[in-house]
Amino acid sequence: MSVSAPPIQAADRAPGAAPARDDVAAVADTLVGLFRSFGRARARLLAAAAHDVEWSAHVVLKCLATEGPMRSSALAECIQSDPSTVSRQVAALVRDGLLERRADPVDGRASLLVPTDKAAAVLAEHDEIRLQHFSRMLHDWSDRDLRRFASLLQRFTTDFDGANHSWLEEQVAAAPAPQEETS
Amino acid sequence: MSVSAPPIQAADRAPGAAPARDDVAAVADTLVGLFRSFGRARARLLAAAAHDVEWSAHVVLKCLATEGPMRSSALAECIQSDPSTVSRQVAALVRDGLLERRADPVDGRASLLVPTDKAAAVLAEHDEIRLQHFSRMLHDWSDRDLRRFASLLQRFTTDFDGANHSWLEEQVAAAPAPQEETS
DNA sequence: ACGTGATAGTTGTATATAACAACTAATTGC
DNA sequence: GCAATTAGTTGTTATATACAACTATCACGT
Numbered sequence A, B: 001m002s003v004s005a006p007p008i009q010a011a012d013r014a015p016g017a018a019p020a021r022d023d024v025a026a027v028a029d030t031l032v033g034l035f036r037s038f039g040r041a042r043a044r045l046l047a048a049a050a051h052d053v054e055w056s057a058h059v060v061l062k063c064l065a066t067e068g069p070m071r072s073s074a075l076a077e078c079i080q081s082d083p084s085t086v087s088r089q090v091a092a093l094v095r096d097g098l099l100e101r102r103a104d105p106v107d108g109r110a111s112l113l114v115p116t117d118k119a120a121a122v123l124a125e126h127d128e129i130r131l132q133h134f135s136r137m138l139h140d141w142s143d144r145d146l147r148r149f150a151s152l153l154q155r156f157t158t159d160f161d162g163a164n165h166s167w168l169e170e171q172v173a174a175a176p177a178p179q180e181e182t183s
Numbered sequence C: 001a002c003g004t005g006a007t008a009g010t011t012g013t014a015t016a017t018a019a020c021a022a023c024t025a026a027t028t029g030c
Numbered sequence D: 001g002c003a004a005t006t007a008g009t010t011g012t013t014a015t016a017t018a019c020a021a022c023t024a025t026c027a028c029g030t
Helices: A021-047 A055-067 A072-078 A083-095 A117-137 A143-174 B021-047 B055-067 B072-078 B083-095 B117-137 B143-174
Strands: A099-103 A111-115 B099-103 B111-115
Touching: A021 B021, A021 B117, A021 B143, A055 A072, A055 A083, A055 A099, A055 A111, A055 A117, A072 A083, A072 A111, A083 A099, A111 A117, A117 B021, A117 B143, A143 B021, A143 B117, A143 B143, B055 B072, B055 B083, B055 B099, B055 B111, B055 B117, B072 B083, B072 B111, B083 B099, B111 B117
Parallel strands: none
Antiparallel strands: A099 A111, B099 B111
C-alpha cells in the first residue's frame, strides 16, 4: 500500500512545499459529512412541503426545464443516469401529469419530453422552498463570505465532476477490450 | 404560495439591502449538483480499490474509530440512522471480521462494538485513497483558496446540520401529541 | 421494396440502502 | 419473582438504481 503524497503543485506554491494535505483532508472529511447530512435532509427539504414530487423527479424536471424538451436518451445523459431508470421516472411523471410525451415527427421510436405547466409550478415551489431553507441556514453569513463560498463551491463541483469523468474514462480505457472468440 | 424574501440580515449588511439571494440560490443549486455527482462517485471512490467494504460500512467504522467502542444504539445515534439499519450493518461487519461484539459486563442485552485491526487497516486505506482522489482533484488550487474553501465548507456543514436539527425539532414540536384514548 | 442491422425505449430482475413495526431476550423495579 | 422497560434483531416495505433482455421502429444496401 504505502502511498506517498502526490508530486503535484499549485502555481503559487513553492516546489517542495507541503501541498496543504491537511486542508485537502479537511475538505474530504467535511464533504463526506455534508453528503450524509444532505442525504438525510434531502427528502425533508422537498417532501415536507411538496410531497407529491420526489427528489429524483425534481432532478428530471429541472433538467428539462433548463435545457428544454428532449428525448429520453438525452435526458438520461443529462442527469447521468441509466436509460432504464429515466424511463421509469418519466413514466411516473407522465402518469402524474408533470410531463407530456410528444411524438418526435422525424422518428417514430422517440418522443420528446415536455414539462407541463404543473411541472413548472412544482419546480418553482421547490426552488422557493429550498431557497428559504438555505436563506435561513445562511442568514448570518456576510455577503462576502457567501459570495466567496458560492464561487469556491462552484469551482470545486466543476473539478469534482471533471475528476469523475477522467476516472471513468481511465476505467474504460483500462478495461482490456472484452475479447470475443477469435474463431 | 407567493413567498417573499425572508427579513433576515447579516451583520455587515445594511438593513433593507438585498440578502444576496442570488448567492444563496447559487449555493443551493451547486450543492444539489454536487450531491448528485457525489452520489454517483461514492461507490467508485471506495469500491474501486477496497471493494470489500461498502460506503455505509465505512461510515460505521469511521464513527467507531473516532468515538471509540460503543453499543449499537449509541452507534445508531452517532451516524443518525435507525437501530435496525445499524443492526444489519453491524451484523455484516462482524461476519466480515471488521467488528467484534464484546458483551457489556453490566448489561447482558447490550454489547460493545469494537473495530478490529483489519477495520483500522481498511479505514486507513480508504482515507488514503480518498485523499489521493481529492488531491488530484484539487491539485491546481492555491493553498489560500483551498484553506478558505475548507473553512467555509466546514462552517456551511455546521449550519446545515444545525438547520436540520432545528427543523426536526420543529416537526416534533408541531406534531400534536398522538392523542391516545383518554378513557 | 424488403430484409438486416442498428437504435429508442421499456420491462424484468437484482442490488444497496434504509425506515417502520413486530418481535425476542434480558434487565430493573417493586 | 412478576411486570414494565429497554436493547437489539428480524420481517416487511419503499426508493433509487443498474444491467440485461426484449419490442418496436428506422435506415441502409442491394
